[in-house]
Amino acid sequence: MTIALQAKGLTKEFKGFIAVNNVDLSVKKGTIHALIGPNGAGKTTCFNLLTKFLQPTRGQITYEGRDITRMKPSEIARLGMVRSFQISAIFPDLTVLQNVRVALQRARGESYDFWRSDRVLSKFDDQAREYIAEVGLSDLTDERAASLPYGRKRALEIATTLALSPDMLLLDEPMAGMGREDVERISQLIRRIAENRTVLMVEHNLSVVAELSDHITVLARGEILAEGTYEQISKAPEVIEAYIGASHD
Numbered sequence: 700m701t702i703a704l705q706a707k708g709l710t711k712e713f714k715g716f717i718a719v720n721n722v723d724l725s726v727k728k729g730t731i732h733a734l735i736g737p738n739g740a741g742k743t744t745c746f747n748l749l750t751k752f753l754q755p756t757r758g759q760i761t762y763e764g765r766d767i768t769r770m771k772p773s774e775i776a777r778l779g780m781v782r783s784f785q786i787s788a789i790f791p792d793l794t795v796l797q798n799v800r801v802a803l804q805r806a807r808g809e810s811y812d813f814w815r816s817d818r819v820l821s822k823f824d825d826q827a828r829e830y831i832a833e834v835g836l837s838d839l840t841d842e843r844a845a846s847l848p849y850g851r852k853r854a855l856e857i858a859t860t861l862a863l864s865p866d867m868l869l870l871d872e873p874m875a876g877m878g879r880e881d882v883e884r885i886s887q888l889i890r891r892i893a894e895n896r897t898v899l900m901v902e903h904n905l906s907v908v909a910e911l912s913d914h915i916t917v918l919a920r921g922e923i924l925a926e927g928t929y930e931q932i933s934k935a936p937e938v939i940e941a942y943i944g945a946s947h948d
Protein backbone atom coordinates (compact mmCIF):
# COMPACT_ATOMS: atom_id res chain seq x y z
CA MET A 700 0.00 0.00 0.00
CA THR A 701 1.38 3.40 -0.87
CA ILE A 702 1.81 6.26 1.56
CA ALA A 703 -0.24 9.43 1.04
CA LEU A 704 1.11 11.63 3.81
CA GLN A 705 4.32 11.16 5.73
CA ALA A 706 6.07 13.09 8.48
CA LYS A 707 9.59 12.45 9.71
CA GLY A 708 11.04 13.88 12.89
CA LEU A 709 8.23 16.41 13.11
CA THR A 710 8.94 18.83 15.96
CA LYS A 711 7.32 22.07 17.12
CA GLU A 712 8.67 24.21 19.88
CA PHE A 713 6.83 27.18 21.35
CA LYS A 714 9.34 29.37 23.15
CA GLY A 715 11.25 26.41 24.50
CA PHE A 716 8.17 24.25 25.16
CA ILE A 717 8.15 21.19 22.92
CA ALA A 718 4.51 20.60 21.88
CA VAL A 719 5.34 17.99 19.21
CA ASN A 720 8.51 16.00 19.60
CA ASN A 721 10.15 14.01 16.83
CA VAL A 722 6.95 12.49 15.44
CA ASP A 723 7.15 9.99 12.58
CA LEU A 724 3.82 9.39 10.94
CA SER A 725 2.68 7.57 7.81
CA VAL A 726 -0.85 7.75 6.50
CA LYS A 727 -1.55 5.05 3.95
CA LYS A 728 -3.49 5.91 0.85
CA GLY A 729 -7.17 5.06 0.97
CA THR A 730 -7.32 4.61 4.74
CA ILE A 731 -9.01 6.45 7.60
CA HIS A 732 -6.28 7.37 10.06
CA ALA A 733 -7.04 8.90 13.47
CA LEU A 734 -4.84 10.97 15.69
CA ILE A 735 -5.87 10.66 19.33
CA GLY A 736 -4.47 11.32 22.79
CA PRO A 737 -5.32 12.94 26.11
CA ASN A 738 -5.74 16.71 26.44
CA GLY A 739 -2.60 18.66 25.67
CA ALA A 740 -1.02 15.68 23.87
CA GLY A 741 -0.15 17.80 20.86
CA LYS A 742 -2.84 16.59 18.45
CA THR A 743 -3.96 20.04 17.31
CA THR A 744 -0.38 21.23 16.94
CA CYS A 745 0.47 18.12 14.94
CA PHE A 746 -2.63 18.57 12.78
CA ASN A 747 -1.75 22.22 12.17
CA LEU A 748 1.79 21.21 11.18
CA LEU A 749 0.56 18.56 8.76
CA THR A 750 -1.98 20.93 7.18
CA LYS A 751 0.69 23.65 7.01
CA PHE A 752 -1.18 26.08 9.26
CA LEU A 753 1.95 25.98 11.44
CA GLN A 754 5.58 25.79 10.35
CA PRO A 755 7.59 22.99 12.06
CA THR A 756 10.72 23.77 14.05
CA ARG A 757 12.27 20.61 12.66
CA GLY A 758 11.28 17.68 10.50
CA GLN A 759 9.98 16.93 7.05
CA ILE A 760 6.52 16.37 5.61
CA THR A 761 5.83 14.73 2.28
CA TYR A 762 2.56 14.29 0.42
CA GLU A 763 2.43 11.76 -2.41
CA GLY A 764 6.22 11.67 -2.25
CA ARG A 765 6.58 15.44 -2.66
CA ASP A 766 8.21 17.59 0.00
CA ILE A 767 5.53 19.96 1.32
CA THR A 768 7.38 21.09 4.47
CA ARG A 769 7.66 24.69 3.28
CA MET A 770 4.40 24.91 1.36
CA LYS A 771 1.36 27.01 2.21
CA PRO A 772 -2.08 25.48 2.91
CA SER A 773 -3.37 26.80 -0.43
CA GLU A 774 -0.48 25.13 -2.27
CA ILE A 775 -1.08 21.72 -0.72
CA ALA A 776 -4.81 22.12 -1.40
CA ARG A 777 -3.91 22.38 -5.07
CA LEU A 778 -2.00 19.10 -4.72
CA GLY A 779 -5.19 17.48 -3.43
CA MET A 780 -4.73 17.59 0.33
CA VAL A 781 -7.49 19.66 1.87
CA ARG A 782 -8.37 20.54 5.41
CA SER A 783 -12.06 20.63 6.14
CA PHE A 784 -13.50 24.11 6.57
CA GLN A 785 -10.47 25.43 4.73
CA ILE A 786 -12.18 27.43 2.06
CA SER A 787 -14.65 29.37 4.08
CA ALA A 788 -17.39 29.38 6.52
CA ILE A 789 -20.83 28.80 5.15
CA PHE A 790 -22.81 31.78 3.88
CA PRO A 791 -25.89 31.64 6.13
CA ASP A 792 -28.23 33.46 3.77
CA LEU A 793 -27.43 31.32 0.75
CA THR A 794 -29.10 27.99 0.14
CA VAL A 795 -27.29 24.66 0.31
CA LEU A 796 -27.02 24.60 -3.49
CA GLN A 797 -25.78 28.19 -3.68
CA ASN A 798 -23.14 27.55 -1.02
CA VAL A 799 -21.69 24.57 -2.87
CA ARG A 800 -21.83 26.45 -6.18
CA VAL A 801 -19.86 29.31 -4.66
CA ALA A 802 -17.29 26.84 -3.30
CA LEU A 803 -16.96 25.29 -6.75
CA GLN A 804 -16.60 28.67 -8.37
CA ARG A 805 -13.85 29.65 -5.94
CA ALA A 806 -12.14 26.29 -6.34
CA ARG A 807 -11.96 26.99 -10.07
CA GLY A 808 -10.20 30.24 -9.26
CA GLU A 809 -13.07 32.52 -10.16
CA SER A 810 -13.73 35.28 -7.68
CA TYR A 811 -17.06 35.23 -5.99
CA ASP A 812 -19.43 38.08 -6.73
CA PHE A 813 -22.64 38.33 -4.80
CA TRP A 814 -24.34 40.12 -7.68
CA ARG A 815 -23.66 37.36 -10.17
CA SER A 816 -26.84 36.02 -11.60
CA ASP A 817 -27.99 32.50 -10.90
CA ARG A 818 -27.67 31.87 -14.61
CA VAL A 819 -23.90 32.46 -14.56
CA LEU A 820 -23.47 30.14 -11.60
CA SER A 821 -25.81 27.47 -12.90
CA LYS A 822 -22.99 25.84 -14.90
CA PHE A 823 -21.86 24.45 -11.53
CA ASP A 824 -25.27 22.98 -10.70
CA ASP A 825 -24.70 19.38 -11.73
CA GLN A 826 -21.41 19.07 -9.90
CA ALA A 827 -22.83 20.86 -6.84
CA ARG A 828 -25.80 18.51 -6.73
CA GLU A 829 -23.43 15.55 -6.87
CA TYR A 830 -21.53 16.75 -3.80
CA ILE A 831 -24.78 17.58 -2.04
CA ALA A 832 -25.98 14.04 -2.68
CA GLU A 833 -22.65 12.64 -1.50
CA VAL A 834 -23.09 14.31 1.90
CA GLY A 835 -26.77 13.32 2.10
CA LEU A 836 -28.30 16.78 1.78
CA SER A 837 -30.32 16.35 -1.43
CA ASP A 838 -33.61 16.86 0.42
CA LEU A 839 -32.36 20.21 1.70
CA THR A 840 -30.86 21.58 -1.53
CA ASP A 841 -32.96 24.75 -1.51
CA GLU A 842 -32.93 25.41 2.23
CA ARG A 843 -31.07 28.42 3.58
CA ALA A 844 -27.85 27.32 5.27
CA ALA A 845 -28.82 29.23 8.43
CA SER A 846 -31.91 27.10 8.85
CA LEU A 847 -30.02 23.77 8.87
CA PRO A 848 -29.55 21.88 12.12
CA TYR A 849 -25.94 21.77 13.38
CA GLY A 850 -25.02 18.32 12.06
CA ARG A 851 -26.37 19.20 8.61
CA LYS A 852 -24.29 22.37 8.61
CA ARG A 853 -21.17 20.25 9.17
CA ALA A 854 -22.26 18.06 6.25
CA LEU A 855 -22.61 21.19 4.12
CA GLU A 856 -19.14 22.32 5.14
CA ILE A 857 -17.81 18.94 4.05
CA ALA A 858 -19.63 19.35 0.71
CA THR A 859 -17.92 22.71 0.18
CA THR A 860 -14.59 21.02 1.01
CA LEU A 861 -15.28 18.33 -1.60
CA ALA A 862 -15.58 21.16 -4.12
CA LEU A 863 -11.78 21.40 -3.98
CA SER A 864 -11.64 17.79 -5.30
CA PRO A 865 -9.40 16.47 -2.53
CA ASP A 866 -7.68 13.09 -2.68
CA MET A 867 -6.96 13.50 1.01
CA LEU A 868 -9.18 15.12 3.60
CA LEU A 869 -8.00 16.32 7.00
CA LEU A 870 -10.75 16.65 9.58
CA ASP A 871 -10.32 18.48 12.86
CA GLU A 872 -12.68 16.98 15.44
CA PRO A 873 -15.52 16.35 13.01
CA MET A 874 -17.86 15.24 15.83
CA ALA A 875 -17.24 18.18 18.15
CA GLY A 876 -20.44 19.49 19.70
CA MET A 877 -22.68 16.89 18.08
CA GLY A 878 -25.55 14.90 19.45
CA ARG A 879 -25.78 11.15 18.99
CA GLU A 880 -27.89 11.19 15.86
CA ASP A 881 -25.55 13.62 14.09
CA VAL A 882 -22.51 11.62 15.18
CA GLU A 883 -24.00 8.58 13.48
CA ARG A 884 -24.83 10.58 10.35
CA ILE A 885 -21.42 12.23 10.06
CA SER A 886 -19.69 8.87 10.73
CA GLN A 887 -21.50 7.38 7.77
CA LEU A 888 -20.61 10.43 5.73
CA ILE A 889 -16.90 10.13 6.55
CA ARG A 890 -17.00 6.45 5.66
CA ARG A 891 -18.61 7.29 2.34
CA ILE A 892 -16.19 10.06 1.41
CA ALA A 893 -13.29 7.79 2.40
CA GLU A 894 -14.33 5.16 -0.13
CA ASN A 895 -12.16 6.87 -2.72
CA ARG A 896 -10.12 9.26 -0.60
CA THR A 897 -7.64 9.22 2.27
CA VAL A 898 -8.81 10.68 5.59
CA LEU A 899 -6.79 11.87 8.58
CA MET A 900 -8.79 13.07 11.56
CA VAL A 901 -8.23 14.32 15.06
CA GLU A 902 -11.15 13.04 17.11
CA HIS A 903 -11.97 12.86 20.80
CA ASN A 904 -14.93 10.53 20.50
CA LEU A 905 -13.30 7.14 20.95
CA SER A 906 -16.28 5.09 19.84
CA VAL A 907 -16.23 6.99 16.55
CA VAL A 908 -12.48 6.39 16.30
CA ALA A 909 -13.03 2.69 17.02
CA GLU A 910 -15.75 2.43 14.42
CA LEU A 911 -14.12 4.36 11.58
CA SER A 912 -10.36 4.12 11.79
CA ASP A 913 -8.14 1.69 9.93
CA HIS A 914 -5.14 2.97 11.80
CA ILE A 915 -4.66 5.05 14.92
CA THR A 916 -1.73 7.04 16.23
CA VAL A 917 -1.81 7.84 19.93
CA LEU A 918 0.04 10.94 21.04
CA ALA A 919 0.94 11.85 24.60
CA ARG A 920 3.10 14.77 25.70
CA GLY A 921 3.97 15.52 22.12
CA GLU A 922 5.31 12.05 21.34
CA ILE A 923 3.92 8.91 19.75
CA LEU A 924 2.83 6.54 22.47
CA ALA A 925 1.34 3.76 20.37
CA GLU A 926 0.11 2.94 16.89
CA GLY A 927 -2.10 0.31 15.37
CA THR A 928 -5.72 -0.72 15.02
CA TYR A 929 -8.20 0.25 17.74
CA GLU A 930 -8.07 -3.31 18.99
CA GLN A 931 -4.29 -3.07 19.36
CA ILE A 932 -3.97 0.37 20.89
CA SER A 933 -6.89 -0.03 23.29
CA LYS A 934 -5.07 -2.98 24.88
CA ALA A 935 -1.71 -1.23 25.17
CA PRO A 936 -0.95 -0.60 28.86
CA GLU A 937 0.81 2.71 28.11
CA VAL A 938 -2.31 3.98 26.31
CA ILE A 939 -4.64 2.95 29.12
CA GLU A 940 -2.31 4.57 31.61
CA ALA A 941 -2.08 7.83 29.62
CA TYR A 942 -5.86 8.12 29.42
CA ILE A 943 -6.47 7.18 33.04
CA GLY A 944 -3.64 9.45 34.17
CA ALA A 945 -5.06 12.30 32.11
CA SER A 946 -8.51 11.91 33.65
CA HIS A 947 -6.97 12.53 37.10
CA ASP A 948 -5.20 15.72 36.02
Ligand SMILES: Nc1ncnc2c1ncn2[C@@H]1O[C@H](COP(=O)(O)OP(=O)(O)OP(=O)(O)O)[C@@H](O)[C@H]1O
Pocket residue numbers: 713716717718736737738739740741742743744745
Ligand atom coordinates in the same frame (compact mmCIF):
# COMPACT_ATOMS: atom_id res chain seq x y z
N1 LIG B 1 0.82 28.71 20.30
C1 LIG B 1 1.22 28.05 21.40
N2 LIG B 1 2.11 28.59 22.26
C2 LIG B 1 2.52 27.94 23.35
N3 LIG B 1 2.15 26.70 23.68
C3 LIG B 1 1.25 26.10 22.87
C4 LIG B 1 0.75 26.72 21.68
N4 LIG B 1 -0.12 25.86 21.08
C5 LIG B 1 -0.15 24.75 21.85
N5 LIG B 1 0.66 24.88 22.93
C6 LIG B 1 0.90 23.89 23.97
O1 LIG B 1 1.26 22.67 23.36
C7 LIG B 1 0.67 21.55 24.03
C8 LIG B 1 -0.11 20.73 23.05
O2 LIG B 1 -1.28 21.44 22.67
P1 LIG B 1 -2.30 20.92 21.58
O3 LIG B 1 -3.39 21.90 21.50
O4 LIG B 1 -1.59 20.56 20.34
O5 LIG B 1 -2.82 19.58 22.26
P2 LIG B 1 -4.11 18.71 21.95
O6 LIG B 1 -3.67 17.29 22.03
O7 LIG B 1 -4.73 19.16 20.69
O8 LIG B 1 -5.03 19.06 23.18
P3 LIG B 1 -6.64 19.13 23.30
O9 LIG B 1 -7.11 17.75 23.14
O10 LIG B 1 -6.82 19.64 24.70
O11 LIG B 1 -7.10 20.08 22.24
C9 LIG B 1 -0.16 22.12 25.17
O12 LIG B 1 0.58 22.04 26.36
C10 LIG B 1 -0.37 23.56 24.75
O13 LIG B 1 -0.50 24.40 25.88
